[in-house]
Amino acid sequence: MKVFNIIFCFLFLISAALQYNDVDPYLWIPIYLYGAILCYLAVGKRYLPTAYLIGIVFCLAYSAYFLFFRGGVTDWYQHHHTRELVQQMQADKPWIEETRELGGLLILAVVLGINWLASAKQRKNPTAE
Numbered sequence: 806m807k808v809f810n811i812i813f814c815f816l817f818l819i820s821a822a823l824q825y826n827d828v829d830p831y832l833w834i835p836i837y838l839y840g841a842i843l844c845y846l847a848v849g850k851r852y853l854p855t856a857y858l859i860g861i862v863f864c865l866a867y868s869a870y871f872l873f874f875r876g877g878v879t880d881w882y883q884h885h886h887t888r889e890l891v892q893q894m895q896a897d898k899p900w901i902e903e904t905r906e907l908g909g910l911l912i913l914a915v916v917l918g919i920n921w922l923a924s925a926k927q928r929k930n931p932t933a934e
Contacts, residue, residue: 806923810844813916817841820909833906836864840913843920852924857917864914871907 822836825831843856 806920807848810847810920814841814844814848817913818845828902833909835914840916843917847920847923850927852920852927854921854924854928857921857924859922860917861914864917865911868907868910868914871903871910886896 817837817840821834821841824837827833831875843853843860846853912924
């Protein structure tokens with residue numbers, strides 16, 4: 806788990822740094838920093854199960870918003886080609902940005918979920934490493 810959390814802490818820090826020129830950095834920088842901080846704490850075996858659950862609920866709720874937002878992910882899935890999503894870094898269509906943001910939220914939710922499971926295991930058997 807230590808290597809897992811080091812890798813994702815680093816990736817979330819990079820993701821937060823890359824948001825400086827995004828349309829809404831005030832939203833995405835804190836989201837990715839939240840994940841980075843929780844991964845950093847988990848490296849030292851400081852698990853915060855409530856913080857993981859709050860993050861998971863937030864990420865899944867915001868993901869649901871992206872899925873059903875008009876012109877977002879469902880529009881891409883129904884009307885556009887997959888290759889358009891990754892052809893260029895410039896997100897010139899709203900569904901490109903929304904779909905990429907959804908992916909980031911789902912990755913964050915999965916990482917927090919894995920750490921939540923690890924924290925439950927740690928609580929159940931505190932002497933295990």
